[in-house]
Amino acid sequence: MFSKACEYGIRAAVYIALQSLDGRRVSVNEIAEEIDSPMAFTAKILQQLTKNNIVDSVKGPTGGFEIEREAMDTVKLSKIVKAIDGDKIYVGCGLGLKECNADKPCPLHDKFVDVRSNLRTMLQNTSLYELATGLEVGLTYLKR
Amino acid sequence: MFSKACEYGIRAAVYIALQSLDGRRVSVNEIAEEIDSPMAFTAKILQQLTKNNIVDSVKGPTGGFEIEREAMDTVKLSKIVKAIDGDKIYVGCGLGLKECNADKPCPLHDKFVDVRSNLRTMLQNTSLYELATGLEVGLTYLKR
DNA sequence: TTTAATTCGGATAAATTTATCCTTTATTAA
C-alpha cells in the first residue's frame, strides 16, 4: 500500500509527536530505535518531512526533531503520504493506465475509485495527534 | 497499490476473458499489444497465471491463452492479486510492522483495517466476466 | 574558542522489481 519510506515516515512522525507532547526533542538515533527502522534511511526520510514542514528540526547539541502542538492537529496522514510517495495513490489508475480518467476508464475504475476515496478520506481525516494519543496510553505500538 | 506485474496480470486476464467470450485463443504477442505491456515480462506473468489455474495455455501453432466461460465467473480479482502479489495486501500492517495484529496494533490499525477490508471485499466480489463485459460494449479500456 | 553533538547533503551500495533475451519443449499442419 505505502512504500517502506512512507511507513517509516509515518511511524517517525507519530513518535516525534508523542515525545513532543512531553516537550522532548528527539534524535534520529532515538527515533530509529523506537520505531525499529534503519537509522540512515530514516534520517533521509526525516529530511523530507522537515522540508515539507511536517516536522521541525534543530541542529547541534540538544537538537533533534519536534512537532508543534498545533501541527499535530493540522498535519494529516495524507500530507505525509503525499510528501513521500507523491500523489500516485490519489490519481493513479488501479490497473496501471497512465492516469485514472473517468472519461476513458479501465474496467476496474468505478470500483477502484470507491476504495481509493475511502482510503483518501481516512488519510485526510487522521491527524498525528490522534495517532500519538493511542500510543501514549499504551493501546498501540510503533514496533513489535 | 498493486505491483506492475499484478496490474499487467489483471489487464491480461481481462483481455483473455474478453477474447475467450468470442472463442478466440490469444498469443502473448497479441495480449501485450492490446494491453500495452512489455511482451517478455507479460509472458512471465502469464506463466504464473497459468500455474495458478487462472488462465489456460496451449502450446504450438494455434496455441495461446484462453479462459473457460465458467472460470470467468469463479475467478475473482482477489485470486489474481494473491497469485502475483501474495497476501501482504490482506495480512500486512499498514505501517509496516511484521504482521497486522489486533492484539498489539499499530496506531493506524483500526482505520487501516476498515480500508483494507473494503478493498478485499471489492476484489473478492469482482469477477473477470464482469470486467470483460464492460470492455465488450466499449465502456471501458485496457490501454490508452 | 574549542569540542562535541546533531542534522544536512552527496555519493555509493545492496536488494528488489521490472524487463529482456535466448534456448528448450510441445504441438500443429504441411
Added chain:
DNA sequence: TTAATAAAGGATAAATTTATCCGAATTAAA
C-alpha cells in the same frame, strides 16, 4: 517426417527502491 509456431523456463540486464557511509554545516556547552 519435417518445418513452423507458440508457450515454458533459465539467465541476465536495467531500473527503482531501500539502505549505508562519510564529510560539511550548525550550534550548544565546556
